[in-house]
Amino acid sequence: MDYTKLKAGYRISEKQIELSMEDVLLYREATEDNSYEQISDYLVPPTAIAALALKGVIEELAIPKGTIHVGQELEFFDTVLAGQKLTFFANLLQNAVRGESRFLSVELNVTNKLGATVMKGKSTILLPSKFLP
Amino acid sequence: MKIDENLPIIKKVITQSQINQYAKASGDFNPVHINSAFASTTDFGGTIAHGMLILAFLSQMMTLAFKEMWVNGGQMKIRFKSPVYPGDTVTTFGKYKESKPDKKGERLFYLIGCINQNNKDIITGEASIAVN
Numbered sequence: 001m002d003y004t005k006l007k008a009g010y011r012i013s014e015k016q017i018e019l020s021m022e023d024v025l026l027y028r029e030a031t032e033d034n035s036y037e038q039i040s041d042y043l044v045p046p047t048a049i050a051a052l053a054l055k056g057v058i059e060e061l062a063i064p065k066g067t068i069h070v071g072q073e074l075e076f077f078d079t080v081l082a083g084q085k086l087t088f089f090a091n092l093l094q095n096a097v098r099g100e101s102r103f104l105s106v107e108l109n110v111t112n113k114l115g116a117t118v119m120k121g122k123s124t125i126l127l128p129s130k131f132l133p
Numbered sequence: 134m135k136i137d138e139n140l141p142i143i144k145k146v147i148t149q150s151q152i153n154q155y156a157k158a159s160g161d162f163n164p165v166h167i168n169s170a171f172a173s174t175t176d177f178g179g180t181i182a183h184g185m186l187i188l189a190f191l192s193q194m195m196t197l198a199f200k201e202m203w204v205n206g207g208q209m210k211i212r213f214k215s216p217v218y219p220g221d222t223v224t225t226f227g228k229y230k231e232s233k234p235d236k237k238g239e240r241l242f243y244l245i246g247c248i249n250q251n252n253k254d255i256i257t258g259e260a261s262i263a264v265n
Binding site for chain 1: 205
C-alpha cells in the first residue's frame, strides 16, 4: 500500500456484518465486561462495534506493523443487540505528515438494517516513520 | 447518581493473556501487541495493550453509571497518552465537568481517563450523555 497516495474522501471499506452472540461473548470475556447486566444480556458493548469498525480499516489499508492508535472519538446513537446486521463504513478524512510522522484520520460510520446510524467515530493512527514520503 | 459525583472506578491488571484474547476478539493482530520479539525492537521495548482494550474500560464505566443513556446518546473524545504494558494496573476515573444545552435538552460533560499504577495518564478525554 502506498500511503502517500491516499486522499481525503477515499472509501476505505464498506462491510456488512452480523454480530453473533459468540462474537459478543468473546469480546466481553477479553474486556472483562459485565456492564451489559445493566441493560440486556444480548447487548453488544458499544466499543465492540467501534473495534469491528476499526478492524475493517486495519484490513483494507493493510496497516503496517508498529502502527499506533493515538486518538479516538465515538458517538453512540442506538442500542445494538447480538444478531443484528450492521453495515460498517470507513472513509479517509485526513492523510498528513507532521514532523517525523504520518497521521491518518479515518471516519467511521455504522448503520443498522434500517439505514439508521448506530455509531459514528473518528480514529487517528500514526504510521511508523518509514512510511514517510 | 448526582451529577456532581465521581463516576464508578474500574480497576484492572492487564495481562499478556488478556491482550492476546483481545486481539482475537477484535481482529487486531498488530505484532506490537502480541509478538514480544517484534515489540522489543520498537520504541516501546515490549508488547503493549491495544488502546481500544483500555478504552473499553471507560465505556464500561459510563455504562455502569448511565446505563442506556450511554449506549443510546453517549459521546467520547479521547487521546491515548501512554502505553499499557502487561502487568500494569489500569484505573479509570470520571468527574462531572459541566452541562450545556443540547438540541434534545441538556448534555452533561465529564472529564474521563485512565491512569496506571504510577499515576501516569494513559487516556485523557471527555465524555458526555444527553438528558431530556
